Amino acid sequence: MNINWYPGHMKKTRESIEKNLSMVDIVFELIDARIPISSRNPIIDDILGSKPRIIILNKSDLASEVGNKAWEEYFIKKNLMAVCIDALSGKGIDRLIKLSNELYEDKRQKNERRGIINRPVRVMILGIPNVGKSTLINTLARRKSAKTGNKPGITRSNQWIKTKANLELLDTPGILWPKFEDKKVGLNLAFTGAIKDEILDRESLALKLIESLAENFPNLLNYRYNVEINDKSYLQIMEEIGIKRGALLKGGEIDYTKVSNIILDEFRKGIIGRITLEFPEE
Ligand SMILES: Nc1nc2c(ncn2[C@@H]2O[C@H](COP(=O)(O)OP(=O)(O)O)[C@@H](O)[C@H]2O)c(=O)[nH]1
Ligand SMILES: [Mg+2]
Secondary structure, three states, X not given: OXXXXXXXXXXXXXHHHHHHHOOOOEEEEEEEOOOOOOOOOOOHHHHHOOOXXXXXXXXXXXXXXXXXXXHHHHHHHOOOEEEEOEOOOOEOHHHHHHHHHHHHHHHXXXXXXXXXXXXXXXXXXXXXXXXXXXXXHHHHHXXXXXXXXXXXXXXXXXOEEEOOOOEEEEOOOEEOOOOOOOHHHHHHHHHHOOOOOOOOOHHHHHHHHHHHXXXXXXXXXXXXXXXXXOOOOHHHHHHHHHHHOOOEOOOOOEOHHHHHHHHHHHHHOOOOOOOOOOOOOO
């Protein structure tokens, strides 16, 4: 993935989303359950206005149960519908469908009273790159209709993807830009792979990840790699992991690239554990 978000590009994106918005009944705002703050687009509230929406915490299989619950409650307290799902396995999809129909119920009844025949609920999916938009479309459609992967889809003519669940999806999800101004946000996005390794080289990124894990989840790090954290430097921890995992060069030196790849890859796959990096503020 290599999208450069220029002001002009952002303006076009926004305009195209606003145009599509008028064609749908509700919006699915997809965010990453591991980083619900960092993966939200800064101007989404502004774009959506009063359009009914459901906040979908995707990749909840990679986030902690405690975190998932905390975030659902947080949004619900703010009177926003929120649901944790795993778009890959389909977990949570039934609840999402139920909520979608609930959200449309008032309008459905209004239509009925006016004698208008109700069609399926029309939905647009919005989210930053790699958050799982195409995966969700595929899962809802139960067929491979949207390409998954890292290339953003260039807008074709819009089509409605029918699902079994009384929903119709706009086939082109809205790709929102991430908020990369804040350094911490940039790191979170890079850790999770939302922005590929654009902000830092992989070794520095892996070192930053070790720092974050050693401070917040030392037990998980210890359990996965069998290293004591104590008062070691982050570089020492990385080197020890390298030795334990055989990431060594010919002369026996640490292969920093290899160990960095191991750590980043295992974090992104959830192998180090189900880790939520951001919690709601008190
Ligand atoms: N573990 C996990 N991986 C997911 C989930 N949803 C999507 N992915 C993966 O995340 C990556 C990006 O997904 P994609 O649908 O292409 O994102 P898009 O850019 O928003 O369309 C792919 O490798 C998916 O397999 C999920 O709920 N759990
Ligand atoms: Mg996609």
